[in-house]
Amino acid sequence: MARVPLNFDETKPNIKERLKALGNLPAFLREVYLTSPALTISNTILRLLRSAIPISILYIGKLIIDEVLVLSSTKSDNLNQIYLLIAAEFGLMIISDLLSRGIALTDSLLGDLFANRTSIKLMKHAVSLDLAQFENATFYDKLERARQQTNGRTALLSQILAQGQDAITMGLLLVGLVTFNPWLIVLLLVSVIPSFIGEWHFNAKSYSLQRGWTPQRRELDYYRFIGASDETAKEVKLFGLSDFIIERFKSLSDRYFKENKKLAIERASWGSLLVAIGTLGYFGAYTLIIVDTVKGIVTIGSLTFLAGSFRQLKSLLEGILGRFTSISQGALYLNDLFEFYQIEPQIVSPVQAKPFPSPIREGFNFENVGFKYPNSDKWANRNLNFVLKVGEKLALVGENGSGKTTLVKLLARLYDPDEGRILLDGVDLKDYNLVELREHIGVIFQDFQKFNFTAGDNIAVGDIESREELPELERAAHQSLADTVIEKLPLKYDQPLGRKFSKGIELSGGEWQKVALARAYLREAEVLILDEPTAALDARAEYEVFRRFAELTKGKTAILISHRFSTVRMADRILVLDKGNLLEIGTHEELLEKNGRYAELFYLQAEGYK
């Protein structure tokens, strides 16, 4: 979707920039049309028809009054013409109501569909972006503002369509007015322009305020969430954090309220003054029409027609100008949405991507790999040189923060190295098809997601294509010991897990871990990565998991991260990381013999168990 580039301080757009943002509207309308061509066309036709109603009603009203005057002055009792006109007026009223309802209906249907379509597009785009982009606060501000656009823009749509409709109605009324007295146009402008200028000015201020407050609004949402959520309730209660969180929420929301209040008061005061000026213009026009009637320049019927037209024109013009400012404000908000769509992922498949080498022949080769997180100056991994042979089980060991998880994130191309490269069968990982690469690597992270889905779906997320294949799910559950957990659930594989929705059952940490582990087994991946998969398991379960792991991953390449040496020693080789650097690598025996860090940590833990 095209977007008008805005090179300015976007929190304080000036008039030119705001007009420029209107350039977003064609792209927006195109999106609306694509949402439902049938509804968009129906809505447009209904509005076109509806726009001719006001002048028709007014004109028939004029004809009725003139006819009444003729009849009463000639003392005629032939009322046929009058009855016909009244019937026509009645018919128009009914049609007008039907059209308005049709417009409201198509508006709301189109609005709902558009909001859904935008939400889906937003989710699709968000998931295509890099993890690195999610680690940036500015990105979250953009995402937040874009998300607001999904519902907020429904109103914009009705406004744009109503604008077109009112413009046509106004054009027709204006023709009538000009025919009688061109001066009325000048008075009309005097009666609406002052309040338009006021609206324009205050809408700009309100936009700046809203936009400038995006980070704080996110913060408020965060306090609202941690202050009242099942995920945080335990700690909030035990640590007695409620008052602390409420106080932070209160002080921030009070500041927001004060700023909003100041603007609202300013707006109301100026608004009253500007409307008074406008009313003066309105009464000027009214006087002019009355004087013309008294002088006999126009008929009494025309007096009612003109006064009615003028009143309607005034409110239409006010509506159009007022709406114009909110449409231009809406167009500025659209920038946020289109800007979000324009964020491009950096980690992508190359144009001529190589297929994943299935089966892998040699393995991975880390060549001087270094990586810093985007928001950090510290190397999370540096100078990594080692080979992970196909079929090998490699354990990663190291203190907290030594770079173990980062290493596997690089392997799965969640990030790309800043230095050096990772080769798979002699080819840079970046040259492979990204989707295939991720399909062939099964990773279970220590902070795996506990989805509030059914137990079956919680396993199926490992390979969502096999969601309907119960035997496959059962196989994976058996391999990861999750079957013992699921057997005890009343609804078995159909049991909703988590507490967010009704009928949901919460599992213990270890039970969740078994379910998550099944995801890795479900996916027939050639490379399996388990990042502290057993941290929450009891000793017996851990032993059993690893006995099976060794069997199940025969011939597969696997990486295992663990702080438990009983687990680690089952690996073919062990890589010890220290502050992101490779300190030692070798078999359990070799490293013990070396008597370095591994041996030190191993004996330290063994000591603890004595």
Ligand SMILES: Nc1ncnc2c1ncn2[C@@H]1O[C@H](COP(=O)(O)OP(=O)(O)OP(=O)(O)O)[C@@H](O)[C@H]1O
């Ligand atoms: N998303 C991130 N943004 C910035 N820095 C990060 C991020 N994730 C990790 N780090 C930093 O990178 C370093 C390595 O982290 P990593 O998660 O790889 O360690 P780890 O060895 O897996 O630790 P643990 O044993 O605690 O799981 C740490 O210093 C950490 O603070």
